[in-house]
Structure formats: structure tokens, C-alpha cells
Amino acid sequence: MRSDSQRLTRVTELLSSLVSLDSINPMGRPYSRSQPVERESIEFIEKLFAPYRNKVSLQRQTCSAFHENLIICFGDTQGCPVGLFESHIDTVPADDWRDRALVPVVEDGCLIGRGACDDKGSLAAMILALLEILEAGAEPPIPIVLLCAGDEENAQTGIRHFVENSHPDLAYAIFGEPTRLSPVVQHKGTIRWDIVVHGTSAHTCRPELGTNAILGMTEVVSALQTYQNRLQATYRSRYMTGPTITVTMIEGGRTRNATADECKAAIDFRILPNMDPAREFETLVEYLETLEWQISHSPLQLMTPALSTDPKLPFCQDLLEICHENVSSRVALRGEPYGTDAAWVSNLCPAVVLGPGDISFAHAIDERVALSEVAQAVEVYKQIMLHSFKSGFEESQVVIPNNLSDSVSDTMNSANL
Structure with a gap:
């Protein structure tokens, strides 16, 4: 069992490393690098899990000409519903502060750098939560899949490719985005x-x-x-x-x-x-x-599509209790006006957006996240991974129209933004 100070040190080191790796999404502009946007980060994450290759499987997944996912599976995912944890690797450009955007700095308890808040704070916390479980030799009640996704910021090809090609049987899904560790059940x-x-x-x-x-x-x-x-x-x-x-x-x-x-x-x-x-x-x-x-x-x-997960579901109530115990009794289920990858699985399972950081710092100059909040997120994600949720993961209330994926697939692929 690691102490709070040990976890905070580990969070700082991991998040600093992730921020220093260039995963800036070209957002439709010309892209001249010889490898996918997410490749450097994926190679780094693969090394973190290398000591546990007897416990986890790692798979790179090409999702477009310039983007790829990393899928980390813990447990036998065949014929069994899994808990999905997803954070995206790519970030928006940092044209106005490129000289320092990829040079992480710790100031007043916050880590400053492009992607610190959106979305590498969540990514670091999910990685550390899974690593702590592996290090302790614990076994989650259901298999865990950690999706380190590509291309969320532009065309969301990473999550769409995962859903269309991996055919996941999902019990629930947690999407890391800056929510101040309050569970978001609806967004636009x-x-x-x-x-x-x-x-x-x-x-x-x-x-x-x-x-x-x-x-x-x-x-x-x-x-x-x-x-x-x-x-x-x-x-x-x-x-x-x-x-x-x-x-x-x-x-x-x-x-x-x-x-x-x-x-x-x-x-x-x-x-x-x-x-x-x-x-x-x-x-x-x-x-x-x-x-x-x-x-x-x-x-x-x-x-x-929009995200709409029924807040009355037992899963949501259990999740809220975990947040009350590990974050604050004032945490409540809520909605947000932004969009996330979570919408693409909202017809498959209860999906919730939950992560450290404040959305007001996302995409901004001197983007930042409180390191203590990232450390809290490690514990929250870890508790979710180890929690035996009430049986019967009811389907969410909103179903993506059958023609939605078909109607936009060709146009999005042709734009490949």
C-alpha cells in the first residue's frame, strides 16, 4: 500500500512524462511526422506495463492514417462483460505557447503543460490505478479494459474504431475528462x-x-x-x-x-x-x-450523439457513493455542455464521464491540473475497478439512431480531419 506522498510523487513523475511527449493533433492541418500522433505516448505506456505481460495484453489499433489506440486488457475478456476505462492521448495544438507547452512545470501544486488537464491527467490516473492493482496482485471482479484513445479532439475516430472493430461487451464505461471528479451522466x-x-x-x-x-x-x-x-x-x-x-x-x-x-x-x-x-x-x-x-x-x-445515462441506475448510485467516500460528500451527478467519446457507447452500457481537472483550463494557454486531484482520481478509478457493482447493468435510456454511424462514416472518413 503506497502512502499519499508516494502516490503524489508517482503522479507527478508520470504526468510530467506524458505531457512532455508530443501528441498534438493536427486538427485537419497538414501533418508531416512519419508516425501516428499518439505513437510516442503509446510506446511509453507499453513500457510501463511490460513487467505485467503475463497478466495483461496490449494491442495497438490503427484508427486512421495519423492516429492509433492502445488497448490494455486485464483479465479474460472473451464472453464476459468488461469495465471500460478510456482517456484520450491526443491534445489540441499549442500554437500560442509552443515554446513551453511541452515542458511540464509544477507550480502551486499544479502541473502546467499542454494536455495536463485535457486529458493526460485522467490518462495518468487510470494508468496508475491499474498498475497499483497489478502490483498488489488484486483481481477485479470483472475484466478491465483500458483504452488509451487517439483522435478524440478532432474526429473521435479512436473510440469509433474501437466500438466498430473490437465488439466489446461492456458492463459499464468510465471516460476520463476534466470534471473535478464529479460524475457527468449527460452531455451534448x-x-x-x-x-x-x-x-x-x-x-x-x-x-x-x-x-x-x-x-x-x-x-x-x-x-x-x-x-x-x-x-x-x-x-x-x-x-x-x-x-x-x-x-x-x-x-x-x-x-x-x-x-x-x-x-x-x-x-x-x-x-x-x-x-x-x-x-x-x-x-x-x-x-x-x-x-x-x-x-x-x-x-x-x-x-x-449526446450522452444520456439514467442517473437512477444502480451503477450511477454506486459510483456516486465511491466519489462521496474518496472526493467529497458534495459531489453530485451532473451534466455538461461539451461532448466526449462517452456518447459512442451510451447505447451499449451505462457510461459516465469522470476525471480530475477543471474544463476552464482545457485548451487554454498554461493549461494545468491540480496534482492532488489527479492522485484522488487514482483512488477513485481503482475503487471502481475493484468494486462489485449491483447485478443487472440496465441499458441507458438513449439509443443512437441506427442510421447515425452510416450517415456520417463516409463523410468523416473523407474529411479525416
């Missing part, structure tokens, strides 16, 4: 694509001879705001804010002295658990067709 789904308004070019001395696509886009943006307000009046959740439609980028025009013949906007559409992503996308497209502009839509870049 995401739809991303580009809207293009088409016009005709004309010299700016006679703009009336053309059709300015930028003016058309202003009407589209206004219409999207009206549509969002309508959705928010219709769909509500006790756990999070309503649906949102956000324009994140706009580009248009070719020269300074001609009306724009094209204007493109990037759209981020967040939906609640009781909204079908494919249907919501189709309905919004139909709504925009009522505008008096020529509008086209790019292939979908991302379409993920």
Missing part, C-alpha cells in the same frame, strides 16, 4: 459542417450588378440565431443549457474591388440528449432553404 452532442452562400462577382463601382454573398451570409447568421432561440424554447434539460448554434469561422470574397461570389461559415451545432442529430441537421438545412439565397452545405465534418 455535436454537429459540425460548413455553410456556403453563393453570389455573383461584380466591380465594386457597380455592386448592384452582382450578388454579394457576404450580405447573404449575414442573413444566414441572423436566421441561425432565430432558429437557435426556437430550439431553446422547445428543448430543455435539468442538467445543462439548451441547444446552441455557433458560427466559429467566416471567410469570403476574392479581391477588395469585387463583390463576393462566395462566403463560407463554419458551424458548431450542440444538441441535447433528446434530439436526434441526423434529423436536427436535416431540419435546419430545410429551414435555411426558405431564405432567398443560393446555399450549399459541405459534407459533415463531425456528428456525434
Whole structure:
């Protein structure tokens, strides 16, 4: 049994090593490295488990041209439901602080560096929880699968490839993300694509001879705001804010002295658990067709379902009790507006997002996580792995529409963002 100080030292060393390894996701930009984004981290993690190869199996899994997973299995997973623990390896870029982003620094009890909070704090805690169990010679009541996932930040190809190709029989799933160790049972789904308004070019001395696509886009943006307000009046959740439609980028025009013949906007559409992503996308497209502009839509870049796990399930109540005992009696089941890999298994088993760190530090300059919280997460994950949950893992209440994976698979693969 390791002391608290020993665990904290181990957490600091492991998380520092993980942060120092470059696993920055290109996020659709050109990628010139000769190996997958996650390879260095995967090789490092494999060495940690090398002394236990008689107890665990390790498998690399290619999930796209630039990304791969590492699957670590403890116990016989054949014909037996397993407990899935997943944290992603990849991080967002660090363009604004690249000179120090991969140089971990400990300051005021926090480790600072790209990925410290999102998601290497969770990854380190899950790794150490499993290592502590192996070192103690303990046996979890059901097999444990630790998925060190690739490409969560961009297209979620890692978790999708795992689900589609590994055919897991899941009893439950824990997804590490910064939640301050409060279990998240619901979060929003995401739809991303580009809207293009088409016009005709004309010299700016006679703009009336053309059709300015930028003016058309202003009407589209206004219409999207009206549509969002309508959705928010219709769909509500006790756990999070309503649906949102956000324009994140706009580009248009070719020269300074001609009306724009094209204007493109990037759209981020967040939906609640009781909204079908494919249907919501189709309905919004139909709504925009009522505008008096020529509008086209790019292939979908991302379409993920929302997460909705019934908080009344015995699994959720047991999990909450573990958090009360090891974190705080004030911890409660809750929802979040962001999306995670958890949505892709929410039709297979009870899935919960749970990890150290505060989402406000994720993707930010000087990203950080409290080391004491990562150490707490080690104990929480360890207790979950060793816990005999009540029998009967009921299915979650939301089922991914049958056509969802098919409808977005080709477009996401072609974009391969």
C-alpha cells in the first residue's frame, strides 16, 4: 500500500512524462511526422506495463492514417462483460505557447503543460490505478479494459474504431475528462459542417450588378440565431443549457474591388440528449432553404450523439457513493455542455464521464491540473475497478439512431480531419 506522498510523487513523475511527449493533433492541418500522433505516448505506456505481460495484453489499433489506440486488457475478456476505462492521448495544438507547452512545470501544486488537464491527467490516473492493482496482485471482479484513445479532439475516430472493430461487451464505461471528479451522466452532442452562400462577382463601382454573398451570409447568421432561440424554447434539460448554434469561422470574397461570389461559415451545432442529430441537421438545412439565397452545405465534418445515462441506475448510485467516500460528500451527478467519446457507447452500457481537472483550463494557454486531484482520481478509478457493482447493468435510456454511424462514416472518413 503506497502512502499519499508516494502516490503524489508517482503522479507527478508520470504526468510530467506524458505531457512532455508530443501528441498534438493536427486538427485537419497538414501533418508531416512519419508516425501516428499518439505513437510516442503509446510506446511509453507499453513500457510501463511490460513487467505485467503475463497478466495483461496490449494491442495497438490503427484508427486512421495519423492516429492509433492502445488497448490494455486485464483479465479474460472473451464472453464476459468488461469495465471500460478510456482517456484520450491526443491534445489540441499549442500554437500560442509552443515554446513551453511541452515542458511540464509544477507550480502551486499544479502541473502546467499542454494536455495536463485535457486529458493526460485522467490518462495518468487510470494508468496508475491499474498498475497499483497489478502490483498488489488484486483481481477485479470483472475484466478491465483500458483504452488509451487517439483522435478524440478532432474526429473521435479512436473510440469509433474501437466500438466498430473490437465488439466489446461492456458492463459499464468510465471516460476520463476534466470534471473535478464529479460524475457527468449527460452531455451534448455535436454537429459540425460548413455553410456556403453563393453570389455573383461584380466591380465594386457597380455592386448592384452582382450578388454579394457576404450580405447573404449575414442573413444566414441572423436566421441561425432565430432558429437557435426556437430550439431553446422547445428543448430543455435539468442538467445543462439548451441547444446552441455557433458560427466559429467566416471567410469570403476574392479581391477588395469585387463583390463576393462566395462566403463560407463554419458551424458548431450542440444538441441535447433528446434530439436526434441526423434529423436536427436535416431540419435546419430545410429551414435555411426558405431564405432567398443560393446555399450549399459541405459534407459533415463531425456528428456525434449526446450522452444520456439514467442517473437512477444502480451503477450511477454506486459510483456516486465511491466519489462521496474518496472526493467529497458534495459531489453530485451532473451534466455538461461539451461532448466526449462517452456518447459512442451510451447505447451499449451505462457510461459516465469522470476525471480530475477543471474544463476552464482545457485548451487554454498554461493549461494545468491540480496534482492532488489527479492522485484522488487514482483512488477513485481503482475503487471502481475493484468494486462489485449491483447485478443487472440496465441499458441507458438513449439509443443512437441506427442510421447515425452510416450517415456520417463516409463523410468523416473523407474529411479525416
